[in-house]
Amino acid sequence: MNKKLKTKNSYLVQLPLIAERNRGNLSFCESKKQIPFNIKRVYWIYKVPVNQKRGGHAHKKTEQVLFCLQGSIRIELDDGIHKDSIILNNPNIGIFLGRMLWHEMEDFQKNTILLILASDFYKERDYIRDYNTFKKLTQK
Numbered sequence: 204m205n206k207k208l209k210t211k212n213s214y215l216v217q218l219p220l221i222a223e224r225n226r227g228n229l230s231f232c233e234s235k236k237q238i239p240f241n242i243k244r245v246y247w248i249y250k251v252p253v254n255q256k257r258g259g260h261a262h263k264k265t266e267q268v269l270f271c272l273q274g275s276i277r278i279e280l281d282d283g284i285h286k287d288s289i290i291l292n293n294p295n296i297g298i299f300l301g302r303m304l305w306h307e308m309e310d311f312q313k314n315t316i317l318l319i320l321a322s323d324f325y326k327e328r329d330y331i332r333d334y335n336t337f338k339k340l341t342q343k
């Protein structure tokens with residue numbers, strides 16, 4: 204079951220888990236099912252030095268679901284009004300990041316691997332990288 208968060212346009216995505224005795228685990232997701240959009244892009248983030256932050260932006264239209272496949276991170280969410288601070292450390296649980304959600308990933312454990320599924324191709328013009336600009340847009 205998905206769990207809503209305080210910040211708008213965000214929730215935790217719980218994936219099916221097939222845990223077979225002696226064979227290990229398998230999780231999966233599909234477009235328009237566990238992932239609420241058609242997946243157009245997949246990218247992954249790895250070899251992040253401990254103490255390094257990533258993210259620090261919002262997307263105007265692109266939606267994403269982020270999974271921590273290995274290791275652990277803390278993700279800070281901010282919709283301009285409400286904030287959330289979530290630890291992701293289970294490959295079976297992702298976080299949906301909808302439109303206009305400022306997010307920062309920090310507290311990377313060594314050897315952490317993040318997998319991100321995105322609703323659109325990479326377009327720099329879809330990013331808001333300045334927090335004050337983001338804040339103004341969300342106060343309208």
Ligand code: TYD
Nearest residue numbers: 244245246248256257258259260324325326
């Ligand atoms: P960025 O989204 O800023 O990374 P993070 O959110 O982890 O801090 O992207 C870092 C760089 O990679 C930036 O120059 C844009 C480039 N990039 C692509 O070319 N394609 C992509 O799909 C992504 C996500 C980033």
